[in-house]
């Protein structure tokens with residue numbers, strides 16, 4: 001058709017035609033690059049189906065481009081994206097251009113012309129798992145022609161890849177609520193979100209924003225998608241997060257830390273079972289229900305509950321009721337403690353109770369000091385010691401021997417109520433006391 005026109009045209013018109021040809025070529029090239037910039041090209045294939053393949057920069061200049069940003073819906077921002085890391089192989093090629101392909105699990109082509117990209121994790125499948133994207137298809141596992149994901153050949157070996165990309169970096173409180181301010185000594189979370197990041201380790205670096213000078217590096221932390229930092233100085237802070245072994249880095253917004261400490265620690269309260277409860281254990285195990293009514297005066301929620309059941313088992317519950325059950329497989333006295341943490345990372349002091357699991361044999365007595373409380377402060381005067389919640393499975397209370405050992409002076413030893421409840425005077429300073437209860441029946 002062009003030939004016919006050429007012969008029919010005058011010399012002037014022929015010149016116009018010769019100019020039009022390079023314009024046409026230029027617009028074809030720019031069409032491809034507008035769809036996929038070269039840094040997003042995973043590889044090229046010679047046609048939409050029944051195609052040979054080449055590397056992203058293969059000499060064939062194949063027009064069908066397998067494009068990261070098109071497939072995943074966002075651009076890969078890391079550098080050296082075409083380097084092979086050992087985990088980012090997409091397919092193997094028999095040569096750098098005009099090549100047959102094999103699935104990423106196969107190694108018969110060696111490593112000279114592997115298609116690799118960014119932090120992709122790829123596998124072959126007949127259908128891609130839901131968290132994977134189909135990138136390209138092969139006719140067979142190896143020595144195969146290729147087609148694009150919209151190719152018409154219906155090729156059965158799908159190359160399925162997961163992208164990894166950082167999308168957002170935010171400061172949150174311990175409940176995950178995004179924050180831009182905190183008070184001094186609050187614990188905050190540094191959180192990154194992205195795609196395909198499951199299990200990826202992230203390096204976090206906290207910087208202090210210093211006006212008219214270089215920003216100061218404050219802390220280097222790491223974690224899987226998030227980490228925690230105690231805001232231990234006032235000022236404006238931001239963090240950078242980088243996926244380990246990749247060049248992908250993202251920067252957060254500002255967290256303004258005030259100069260005042262305002263967080264009141266939460267209070268742990270065990271409500272069930274009652275302190276000093278005797279629970280019968282007629283068989284080898286018994287399930288005990290634990291209830292709590294812990295609270296925090298200035299945070300809306302508690303983020304975790306740490307129960308120590310006194311038999312070597314500890315359970316940490318996340319936000320929620322904080323109630324739990326525990327199955328004991330040994331009888332005798334058990335000393336249970338609860339600590340809770342608030343949304344700004346402050347931990348309560350420990351609430352403690354003791355219970356006696358009454359097994360079929362003779363069990364050791366339960367020793368409970370219900371006054372004074374642990375770490376209680378007194379301003380002079382005498383102190384009443386109360387061990388009346390102590391008990392044994394067989395020996396009556398009046399026959400139990402109470403031995404109170406203090407940090408100074410001789411121990412106080414007496415039976416029954418006289419041993420469980422008495423008054424004593426101390427010098428100023430820190431003191432401690434240890435109570436031992438003996439059932440005079442081989443257990444204490």
Ligand SMILES: [Ca+2]
Pocket residue numbers: 263264265266296297298299342343344346
């Ligand atoms: Ca609080």
Ligand SMILES: [Ca+2]
Pocket residue numbers: 358359360361362363393394
């Ligand atoms: Ca018993």
Ligand SMILES: [Ca+2]
Pocket residue numbers: 362363364365392393394395439441443
């Ligand atoms: Ca006993």
